[in-house]
Amino acid sequence: MNSMSKKQLPILSRREFLTTAAGAGGAMLLGPAELNAAGEGVDARTARVISGAIGIDMHNHVYPAGTEPHPWHDQAPRKDEQPPAPELSIAEEIKESGLTAACASFVMDFAPNKKPGDARDNLLSWLSAIDAELEKGHIRRALNMNDLRAAHAHSQPTIVQTVEGAHFIEGHLDRIEEVYKRGLRHLQLLHDKDDMVAPLGDTNTNPAHLGGLTAFGAEVIKECNRLGIVVDLAHASHETVLGALKVAKHPFIVSHTSLDSWTGKNPKTFEMMKPRLIGREHAKVVAETGGVIGVWTHLTDSLKEFVGSIKAMADAVGIDHVGIGSDTDLLSVRVGQGTNKAWPGLTGGFFNEVAGEMLLQGFTPGEIGKVEGGNFCRVFGKVTDGRG
Numbered sequence: 001m002n003s004m005s006k007k008q009l010p011i012l013s014r015r016e017f018l019t020t021a022a023g024a025g026g027a028m029l030l031g032p033a034e035l036n037a038a039g040e041g042v043d044a045r046t047a048r049v050i051s052g053a054i055g056i057d058m059h060n061h062v063y064p065a066g067t068e069p070h071p072w073h074d075q076a077p078r079k080d081e082q083p084p085a086p087e088l089s090i091a092e093e094i095k096e097s098g099l100t101a102a103c104a105s106f107v108m109d110f111a112p113n114k115k116p117g118d119a120r121d122n123l124l125s126w127l128s129a130i131d132a133e134l135e136k137g138h139i140r141r142a143l144n145m146n147d148l149r150a151a152h153a154h155s156q157p158t159i160v161q162t163v164e165g166a167h168f169i170e171g172h173l174d175r176i177e178e179v180y181k182r183g184l185r186h187l188q189l190l191h192d193k194d195d196m197v198a199p200l201g202d203t204n205t206n207p208a209h210l211g212g213l214t215a216f217g218a219e220v221i222k223e224c225n226r227l228g229i230v231v232d233l234a235h236a237s238h239e240t241v242l243g244a245l246k247v248a249k250h251p252f253i254v255s256h257t258s259l260d261s262w263t264g265k266n267p268k269t270f271e272m273m274k275p276r277l278i279g280r281e282h283a284k285v286v287a288e289t290g291g292v293i294g295v296w297t298h299l300t301d302s303l304k305e306f307v308g309s310i311k312a313m314a315d316a317v318g319i320d321h322v323g324i325g326s327d328t329d330l331l332s333v334r335v336g337q338g339t340n341k342a343w344p345g346l347t348g349g350f351f352n353e354v355a356g357e358m359l360l361q362g363f364t365p366g367e368i369g370k371v372e373g374g375n376f377c378r379v380f381g382k383v384t385d386g387r388g
C-alpha cells in the first residue's frame with residue numbers, strides 16, 4: 001500500500017468507527033489486500049473487519065420487550081438492589097453490540113414445567129412473544145443464509161431462533177416440525193434436566209445414566225437434519241457427542257463452552273463451570289463433523305482474557321471450528337450480564353470490541369471473520385440450504 005492510498009484512509013476515532021461500521025453494508029468478504037493498509041490504525045482496520053463480517057453470537061438469552069427477563073430465575077435481583085433496567089429493545093442492544101444476529105435462546109428447563117405439555121406450551125408462547133416483536137418490525141428472524149446476508153447488508157437486527165434444552169419434544173418427534181414452522185432453526189438438545197418423558201442423552205453436569213445419546217435422541221438429530229435445523233450439543237456428555245457423531249448427517253455445534261485447560265483466575269468459578277467445559281478430544285469430535293464450538297465469556301475477567309480463551313480453542317481445533325457463544329443475556333436487568341457489558345470498561349459494543357482485541361492479539365482479518373460469524377454461517381448455510 002503506497003503513501004497516497006494511506007492518506008486516503010483516515011484513522012477513525014473509536015466512536016467514528018462504530019458509527020461507520022454500524023451502517024456499513026460492505027462486501028461480504030474483504031481480501032487481505034484490502035485489509036492490510038500499512039500503517040493503518042487499529043480502529044480503522046477494525047472498522048474494515050467489522051464491515052466485512054457477519055457477526056453471530058451463537059448463544060445468547062434474549063427476552064422479548066415487555067416480558068420480564070428471568071421470570072423463573074431465583075437470582076433475579078430485587079428491585080431495590082439494582083438500578084432499573086434501561087429501556088432498551090432487543091434491536092437496540094443488537095445494534096449497539098455490532099452483531100448481525102444473535103442465536104436467541106429460551107431456557108426450557110428453568111421455566112415451570114410441572115406436567116407433560118407445559119414445556120411445549122411455554123415454548124410456543126415464547127415464540128408468540130417473539131412473533132409480536134417481528135410484527136412491530138423491531139427485529140427479524142433468519143431462516144436461512146439469505147436472511148443473514150440481508151441482515152448484514154442492511155444492518156437489520158436479527159435473531160436465529162433457538163432453544164436451550166429440547167424438553168418441549170416429550171417423545172413427540174412431530175413437535176420439531178411444529179417449531180420449525182414457527183421459525184426455529186437451531187436446537188440445543190440438552191440443558192440441565194432430562195426431558196420428563198423421553199430423555200435425549202446424558203448431560204455433562206448430571207451422573208451418566210442413559211448410556212450417552214439415547215435411541216430417541218438419535219431420532220431427534222435425524223429429524224433436525226431432515227428439516228434443516230442446526231443441532232447444538234452444548235451441555236452434552238462426551239459419550240452423547242460420540243453417539244451424535246455416528247448418526248449426524250450434517251455438522252453440529254457446541255454453542256457455548258471453553259476448553260477445560262482454560263481455568264480463568266477464580267478457582268471457585270472454575271470448580272462450578274468445570275463440568276460444562278470440554279476437553280480437546282471432545283472439541284475434535286465437533287470439528288470432525290465440520291462443526292463449530294462457540295467460546296463463552298465465562299472464566300474471563302476481561303476482553304483480553306476472552307480473546308486468550310478463543311486462541312486456546314483455535315490452537316486445539318483449528319480456526320475453522322471456533323465461534324463465539326457469549327452465554328450472556330443480551331437484554332438483562334442484571335447488571336453485568338448484558339452482552340454489551342460483559343466486562344468492565346466495554347464501551348464500544350461487544351462484537352466491535354472483540355474484533356479490535358483480536359487484531360491486537362495477532363489474528364488476521366480473515367481469521368476474525370471466521371470466528372466472529374463466518375464459521376457459524378458455514379454450518380447454518382449447509383444445514384438450512386435450499387430450505388425456507
Ligand SMILES: [Zn+2]
Nearest residue numbers: 164234235256
Ligand atoms: Zn448453557
